[in-house]
Amino acid sequence: EAQVTQNPRYLITVTGKKLTVTCSQNMNHEYMSWYRQDPGLGLRQIYYSMNVEVTDKGDVPEGYKVSRKEKRNFPLILESPSPNQTSLYFCASSFWGEDAEAFFGQGTRLTVV
């Protein structure tokens, strides 16, 4: 089954404790991205990757890091989480092309206390 898998689905952590949210896709997509979703703001892009070892900042990259060592995986790293990073996070992947369909994971709800 074609899918984007995120882990964990839920995470509560304390300020400053490094964490990683994993994302894996099985569709051989070149393009992967991370979004955060906050009420009334829709989805805002954090980082994206056009292929292995090629990543770039999205609209709200501060406080986040990513890596793309393999085509299928695109982890999101919070080196020192802060309460303003409490949000719902989505990983998405797609083929190349402006009208390509983006496939989303089920989301990771992160709470930083």
Added chain:
Amino acid sequence: TQLLEQSPQFLSIQEGENLTVYCNSSSVFSSLQWYRQEPGEGPVLLVTVVTGGEVKKLKRLTFQFGDARKDSSLHITAAQPGDTGLYLCAGSFMIKAAGNKLTFGGGTRVLVKP
């Protein structure tokens, strides 16, 4: 600042009524997508419109892309409780032609009461 403005933010209607959701921008889109998101899930693509003036129908859902490619609408006829969800528009801008960067609107939460 939202580049894509969706309206209304929230819509509550009775089963059988019609509804329209709007997505507007001052910029020209190269393409526009509509997604629907249910609680606890990620967004799922409903449709992609590419040509100015294009109209696409998906059962009771009608999607229209403005002639100038700056706006779009989603119309649901005879809404059913199963249409309840968060509807998101997402645009690819011509100046961002280098990649698949989608810019999302703030979403419209639709509640259809039985």
